[in-house]
Amino acid sequence: MKKLYLILILLLPHLGSMAQKKVSFSTIPDTTIKSRVWILSGVTVATYGAGLAALNTAWYKGYPRSGFHFFNDMPEWQQMDKAGHIFSAYFIGKYSREMWRWSGLPRKKQIWIGGLSGFAYQSVIEVLDGYSSEWGFSWGDMGANAIGSALLISQELVWNEQRIQLKFSAHPERYPDPVLHNKTNQLFGSSFWERTLKDYNGQTYWLSVNLYSFRKESHFPKWLNVAVGYGAQNMIGGRDNTWTDEHGIDRDYSHLQRIRQFYLSPDVDFTKIPTRKKGVKVIFQVLNMLKIPAPTLEINSQGRVKLHPLYF
Incomplete structure (x- = not known):
């Protein structure tokens, strides 16, 4: 992770010269600025990596690993855990979409990249569950993740607002x-x-x-x-x-x-x-x-x- 941050720091001066036009840091551009695309890509990878590492320590530590397996947890917790998955996928996608506005990418690309990020992050977690003896890969969780991302993406595409x-x-x-x-x-x-x-x-x-x-x-x-x-x-x-x-x-x-x-x-x-x-x-x-x-x-x-x- 430290190496990734170092690479980003070294690249920033060179990436800045790739921008099509000079805009202030806080301005939302109307055209794509490649340097910002690279920066946001790096920040996304670093943030997701740190988040998964923290999750691995807080959630999976102390539970033995196993071979990849499936688990039907739909009848559990009155489906409150599924509501949590829907919310998490929506929340991550929403703020990722807001972050990608800064890149100047075309609107639909911002929506799809940002909106699907919540589903992608949650899917990685689901794979980790599949290798934990305490849990397992849940299609119910995956469906809930998809609902959260779909709620965000559909509203952005249809109404351009939530x-x-x-x-x-x-x-x-x-x-x-x-x-x-x-x-x-x-x-x-x-x-x-x-x-x-x-x-x-x-x-x-x-x-x-x-x-x-x-x-x-x-x-x-x-x-x-x-x-x-x-x-x-x-x-x-x-x-x-x-x-x-x-x-x-x-x-x-x-x-x-x-x-x-x-x-x-x-x-x-x-x-x-x-x-x-x-x-x-x-x-x-x-x-x-x-x-x-x-x-x-x-x-x-x-x-x-x-x-x-x-x-x-």
Whole structure:
């Protein structure tokens, strides 16, 4: 990885002379600048390589390797993991597409290169899963990856904007029962960030729709969105709530009924808030991956309805 950065540094002065015309660093050009294409290609390779190395350390370390194999995980985790795959492919593709605007490549090339990057990155992860004894190559995950990328690419091609965005929210779940506390620490980790990324019980994935984009003759504020969310609770294992602990004791928590949750809530599209400051625009792009805390209506698979004064 260090060699790649060194090569990029050495090449930068020469690549600069390849540009068709001089433009400021922050300008989005209307023609292709080859030096920027090379730079973005290098940055993409370096970033993906570093990301996969970090993932290998954080996720696969401690699990034995195996021969490549397939695994059907569609019935697991109330499909919350599939929602995560859709979101990740969409999120990676979205910001890669934004990054490739800087290259000046033709619009459709930017969309396809950026949009497919999320699917490509997730596919590499899926291959790594295929060599792990704990998991396996999942066609369900691959399908979810394709959905996330397709949602991004199709909107860019048809509307040249993201009228329907995927967003994420999470809150730490508490497990006061000592047996559950120990089990969930093993499954989801003990730190705040581990819990945020791994504990599906505290996650919600949202489809956030911009109203003004669909009804531009209306009086809706340009930034107003309506979001539909999906979550699940009471999941102590992929398929059920029974397990054998490290002492060989069988644990049965089947009395915790695994439920699906559906949400409806107002939201904000930060990219529709006008600003001339480029730094603020970047911040707004990042904030747009998160669903803002707001009053939320919940309906779960048990038929119960609940109004949250503020939900994240």
